[in-house]
Amino acid sequence: MGVSLYYSAERGTPLTADERAAVERLASAGEDSLREEALELFPVWHASGEVPREYRSPAEVFEGLYLYADDHLSAGQVLAGSSKMPPAACGGEPLLAQLRHYLDALTLMRRALPDARWHVHAEEVEIPWTEDGYTLGDATT
Template sequence: MSVSLYYCAGRATPLTVAETAAVERIVAAHMASFPYEDQESLYLYDRDDSRPDEIVAGSTKMPFDPGKVLPVLDHVLVSVTELRRALPGAEWRVRLDDLDVPWDGTGGYAFPGMRGADLAAELGGLQGPGLPSAVAVRPAAAGPSVLPPAGSGRGTVTKGEISKSTHCQECKRVG
């Protein structure tokens, strides 16, 4: 059984050209600094015309390796925080399966205590963008992309694959 982080934003007005460019920049920076080649990263779904108010939506499957869960979760939440700040006036929903991820205007999306030095030390000096230690930045892949890394098993989500589940219906899709 897997656990996924789901994120979505909606508003009545579509993305502007400047906002679209900001989203692309944030995604490219995230992909360039993501610490694991073998794990799923920030993944934004293709635009869905049946959801006209949805401006951004995506999901990330959490790793099975317990030592990678917190760094991946933190890295993606930092990126979703940047997306939220770049898209004013949107209503956001961020969930780790059935659990809402709290929003803090200063710190962004995070669970209480997840970025504490004590937790990082207890878990063996975990590193990530919001964690006490800095994550090693790997070189950017060729060109910005909102697609998942090669070999992640996730591709473009089509309209026929949209989940009909009431669980986080605003942002959960099958991918």
């Protein structure tokens, strides 16, 4: 069974076209930064066994910041999505890299929609919000 990161934002008014574009840009930037780091680290992860050799590219290990279409949102939601974490065969370093990049992107999204109520969690574990953003403490820094 895989683990996923879930995220949603609620407010009384829908996203504007500019807000939607900003959120999509931030999601894409988070994915791009993870992909760049992973491309550099894949040889190291393969050599150490963090990523089994059968995974030849980041696309095989990491799912993007998937934002649901408007018709899949619950009442009051203006944004929601999910991302699968790396397969169980991969070690902790790829998982922490994905969490770091995606929590950074979600922090920027939250700041872009400051009047929304956000909920970010991995399965049943709530990811805390602080003035510094979403973090799992020292593990993701």
